[in-house]
Amino acid sequence: MIDKSLITNAIKLSMQGKYEEAEKIYQAELEKEPNDYMLLSAVGLFYISTKNYEKAKDYLNKACKINPSLGTVSALGFAEYESENYEASVKILKQALEYGETPDIYDKLIMSLFKLHKLQDAIKYSGIMYEKYPQNPASVANMVKSLTQSGKLLEAEKLCVEYLKEHNDSGALWIHLGFLKELIYSDDKQACRCFKIASDLGHLEAVYNMAVSYQKQGDYENAEANYKKLLEINPNDKETLTSYGMCLMKQKKFKEGYKLFFKREKSALDKNTKNKWTPNSAFEKEIAVISDQGYGDHIMFARYLPFLKEKTVKLVVTVRKSLRTLFERNYPDMEFIDYEELNQNMQSVRITDLPYALDIDFDHIPSSSGYLKAQTADIKSDKPKVGLCWEAGGAGMRTMINRTINVNLQEPIFNLQNIQLYSFQVDDTFNGNEKYRDRMINLAKDFKSFEDTAEAVNAMDLIITVDTSVAHLAGALGKKTFLLLPYASDWRWFDDNKTTPWYDSVEIFKQTDSISWEKPIEEIVCKINEFYS
Numbered sequence: 001m002i003d004k005s006l007i008t009n010a011i012k013l014s015m016q017g018k019y020e021e022a023e024k025i026y027q028a029e030l031e032k033e034p035n036d037y038m039l040l041s042a043v044g045l046f047y048i049s050t051k052n053y054e055k056a057k058d059y060l061n062k063a064c065k066i067n068p069s070l071g072t073v074s075a076l077g078f079a080e081y082e083s084e085n086y087e088a089s090v091k092i093l094k095q096a097l098e099y100g101e102t103p104d105i106y107d108k109l110i111m112s113l114f115k116l117h118k119l120q121d122a123i124k125y126s127g128i129m130y131e132k133y134p135q136n137p138a139s140v141a142n143m144v145k146s147l148t149q150s151g152k153l154l155e156a157e158k159l160c161v162e163y164l165k166e167h168n169d170s171g172a173l174w175i176h177l178g179f180l181k182e183l184i185y186s187d188d189k190q191a192c193r194c195f196k197i198a199s200d201l202g203h204l205e206a207v208y209n210m211a212v213s214y215q216k217q218g219d220y221e222n223a224e225a226n227y228k229k230l231l232e233i234n235p236n237d238k239e240t241l242t243s244y245g246m247c248l249m250k251q252k253k254f255k256e257g258y259k260l261f262f263k264r265e266k267s268a269l270d271k272n273t274k275n276k277w278t279p280n281s282a283f284e285k286e287i288a289v290i291s292d293q294g295y296g297d298h299i300m301f302a303r304y305l306p307f308l309k310e311k312t313v314k315l316v317v318t319v320r321k322s323l324r325t326l327f328e329r330n331y332p333d334m335e336f337i338d339y340e341e342l343n344q345n346m347q348s349v350r351i352t353d354l355p356y357a358l359d360i361d362f363d364h365i366p367s368s369s370g371y372l373k374a375q376t377a378d379i380k381s382d383k384p385k386v387g388l389c390w391e392a393g394g395a396g397m398r399t400m401i402n403r404t405i406n407v408n409l410q411e412p413i414f415n416l417q418n419i420q421l422y423s424f425q426v427d428d429t430f431n432g433n434e435k436y437r438d439r440m441i442n443l444a445k446d447f448k449s450f451e452d453t454a455e456a457v458n459a460m461d462l463i464i465t466v467d468t469s470v471a472h473l474a475g476a477l478g479k480k481t482f483l484l485l486p487y488a489s490d491w492r493w494f495d496d497n498k499t500t501p502w503y504d505s506v507e508i509f510k511q512t513d514s515i516s517w518e519k520p521i522e523e524i525v526c527k528i529n530e531f532y533s
Contacts, residue, residue, distance in 0.1 A: 002033050007042060019050050037066040045075055053083045070099035078108055086112040103129065107138040119149050137163075141172040148176070153184050171203035178209060183401055186514040188216050188488070204230065208240060215247050216402075216488035216514070218495070223247050238265040250491035252363070257491075258356040272318075272339060273348040277357055284347040286314040290339075291323075292350045295450070295469035298323055299476050300492070300502065303367040304354035305331055311358075317351075318342050326451045330372050362494070365501045370478025374454035379443075383420040384532045387457065387474075388413070388440065389465035393427050402486045403467045407432030409517050412525045413464065414439045418532045422460065424453065424470050462531075464524060467493070475503025482524050487511040 006025050013022040026043045033039055044060035047053070060076040077093035080086075093109040106129035113122035126139075126146035133139040140163045147156035160177045164170065178194030181187045192213040198206030211226035227244035230237060245260030262279065273290065277283070287308065291298045298319065309315045309331075316335045319327055328336050342348075349357050360366065379385060390410060392403035407430040414421065414436050421440040423433050426447060433442045443456050454473055457463060463474040463481040467490060474481040483506050485493055493500060497510040507527075509520035 002029050002036055002039050007039070010046070011042075014046055014049055022046060035062075035066060037063045037072070040066070041069075041072045041075065044072070044079070048075065048079055048082070051082070053079045057083070068095075068099070070096060070102075073099060074102065074105050077105070081108045081112055084115075086115045090116065090118075101132070103133050103136045103138060106133075107142065110142045114145070114149075122146060123150060137167065137170045137172060141170070141176060144173065144176045144180075148180065148183070153180060156180055157184060169201060171198040171201035171206060174198035174201070175203060175206050175209060178206075178213070182213070186487075188213050188514055192217070204233065208243070211240075211247075212243060215243075215250075218488075220247060220251055238263065246491040249362075250494055252494055254355075254361040254363075258353075262353055262356060272342045272344060273346070274344045275347045277347055277349040277353075279356070283308075283311045283357075285312055286346050287312045287316070288342055288346040288348045289315065289317040289354070290342075290348050290350050291317065291319045293352055295320065295323065296467075296472040297352050299372070299450075299469060299472040301351045301354050302327065302331075302476070303365075303371045304351075304358060304360065305334060307358050307360065307366065308349075308354060309334060316342075316346065322449045325449055326372065326374065326454055329374070329451070362501070368501060368504045370476060370503075370505065372454065372473070372476040374451060374458055374477065376458040377452075377455040379422070379456065379459040381420040383418065384461040385422060385459060386419045386528070387422045387424045387443070387460040387463045387465070387470075389424040389463075389468060389470040390432060391425055391427060391429055392466055392468040399490075402488060403490070404429075405466055405484060405517055406430055407435065410521060412521055413528075416525065416528060419462075419528060422456070424456065424463070424465070462528070471506070472503075475500075475506045478505050481506045482527065483508050484517070484520055484524075485510040487514040 006029060010022040010025040013025070023046070026046055029039055030043065040059045040063035044056045044063060047056035047059065056079040057076060060072060060079060063072045064076055073092060074096040077089050077096055080089035080092055089112045090109060093105055093112065096105050106125060110122050110125050110129065113125065123146040126142040129139045130143040140159065144156045144160050147153070147159065157177070157180045160173050160180065164173055164177065174194050174197045178191040178198070181191040181194060192210055195206045195210040195213060199210060207226050207230055211223045211230070214220075214223035214226065224244070224247060227240055227247065230240045231244070234240070241260045242264040245257045245262075245264070248257030249261060259279070273288065289305065289308070305315070305317065314335070316337055317327065318339045319336050321338065324336050355361070388410070390405045390407045423440050423442045423444050425432060426444045433440070433444070447453050447456070450473065453470070454477060457470070457474050457477055457479050460479065463470065463479055464484070465471045465474065465481065466484050467486075471481060471483050481503070483500075485497075485508055487510065489510065492502065493508070496508060498508055500506050500508060509523050511517060512519055
């Protein structure tokens with residue numbers, strides 16, 4: 001039988017931070033009673049408190065096999081969550097709900113589902129949690145996040161504001177409110193004030209958001225100060241390192257920025273290789289390029305492939321299927337394969353790291369006049385042909401919304417009578433293809449690959465697009481392009497507001513503030529009338 005007084009003492013020692021003394025007591029008791037599920041559970045909880053999650057899971061698993069209970073099963077779920085094993089935490093926390101309910105179980109379950117991008121399930125459990133615990137801060141925060149993810153931004157803001165009137169010490173909700181100020185009103189200054197309140201309440205997540213907010217406002221000094229503050233606390237945090245690196249690269253601080261950006265979170269694709277290129281290492285005779293991130297990145301950084309080819313005997317490039325044919329036609333001396341065909345032992349480098357690996361800085365960007373070729377689609381019109389793309393995708397909500405324009409705001413372009421408009425918009429959240437079907441011919445519905453898109457681009461006289469893959473494709477083809485950029489544009493456009501060193505054929509039309517698109521669209525209308533009067 002275990003000595004309860006000793007266990008009580010071990011708990012006290014643990015609370016005082018005397019972990020070695022507490023651990024000795026627990027291990028001594030385990031030698032006497034190795035199968036006591038209550039002792040196993042207590043030891044598991046002890047290791048959770050010391051953040052030794054692997055040991056915690058070992059003891060909690062043993063306890064669950066002997067006598068599963070609400071406390072033991074939920075603790076195991078928490079340990080899996082803290083270990084970032086979100087699939088396991090979801091499975092176990094759902095099992096815990098069969099034994100009983102606590103707000104913490106729902107909270108960790110919902111956060112796990114969000115981490116796995118299982119939005120419908122996260123939204124479902126957020127609703128259940130909020131109904132059961134309407135005054136719980138985590139419950140309200142999860143409900144606000146679910147409403148936000150569902151696009152119900154004003155409802156999310158209302159719930160946030162109402163709760164903060166009575167509970168203004170909830171840092172998580174101040175963060176959500178700041179995020180909503182960005183999404184709804186493009187008000188980065190107000191958002192930053194909300195993040196500052198959350199930061200003063202001790203929320204590190206708010207410090208990260210402050211850094212991003214300052215960066216969006218062009219206040220790089222304060223942005224860098226907040227990134228550095230985070231890295232002092234957690235020097236290996238991938239998200240902070242990546243964002244700080246992009247902040248530096250936007251200022252054209254090439255080596256300093258890429259050094260941090262290179263440390264970004266490994267994608268699922270990186271798991272297919274065991275021989276990664278590292279800075280200052282030599283190139284081997286055979287190299288595999290892993291095309292990471294989005295389609296626009298693949299197209300943008302493909303310009304560096306010939307430079308890498310010069311340094312190796314065999315170059316293999318993993319690429320998404322929709323880009324494969326286009327790339328094969330343009331780079332016949334390279335081998336393009338699907339990700340699953342990759343030889344794990346070949347030296348690999350990510351396509352977005354090629355400038356860094358080749359030491360080609362942002363003052364010497366190659367092939368800006370164009371580097372891709374494609375046939376031209378047979379599209380006939382008596383008027384100048386203008387392709388239009390208004391919506392970005394494939395990124396986080398903050399980035400996606402920042403790079404997207406409500407198609408209704410482009411009404412002045414649709415009203416032009418001297419051009420024929422063609423839609424290049426595949427994912428059409430705003431339903432512009434249907435709304436403007438009398439003014440615009442939808443080409444996007446027939447696109448099966450980027451070769452189709454490239455052929456259609458070649459048939460146009462002009463492309464008007466937001467910051468998405470179409471912009472990079474048009475620039476790579478050397479097609480005259482009007483690029484609509486938000487005030488807080490992505491790092492790769494630096495702070496340029498007229499031209500870009502990446503593409504000679506691209507002219508930038510950028511917001512002069514974070515709210516209105518009226519001026520850049522008006523400038524585009526004037527340009528079109530000037531060209532095609």
